[in-house]
Amino acid sequence: MKVSEIIEKLDLKVYSGQKGLDREISGGYVSDLLSDVMGNAREGEVWITLQVHHNVMAIASLKDLAAVILVNNLEPQENTVRHSDDENIPVLGTNLSTFEIAGKLYQLFNQ
Template identity: 55%
Template structure:
């Protein structure tokens, strides 16, 4: 599934300029610890987190994650969004919790 399809299916907010029309989602990883994501997430994973600062983009870029989904109505800090736009990483948002978001994405990807 492409990131743009996930945006439509879960009605996610798109904060930046990247919508991931050509970015394939390989799976998901849910964590707020940057070292955990660095060490355990797989390339192409959608990252579900509340970390809304610039360092999240560094992690997503270095590990080649497909998108960042900010949970619980969290919004990205300005410099996070600037960096995300520069690198073409979709930063998305939802009002749902990490648990609910992960469950929905898990089911969508399982099909």
């Protein structure tokens, strides 16, 4: 499944990193603790979080994540957007809570 497909199916907003919409997704990871993501997320996963600052992109890039989904209508900070565009890793958004969007993504993956 590609990033563009989950955008369509989960009605996600695209904030940045449009060039990365073709990235292939291997799964998802949910955490707001950066060291947890650093230690345990795997390449190609979509990261669901409420953190909006620039270090989110540093981690997404170091871990080769497919995309980041910000929950609860949160918006990325300006330097997060810039870094996302540089790395071609999309930052996406939803008005849903972490619980709801994680549940929907999980369902998509296990259809």
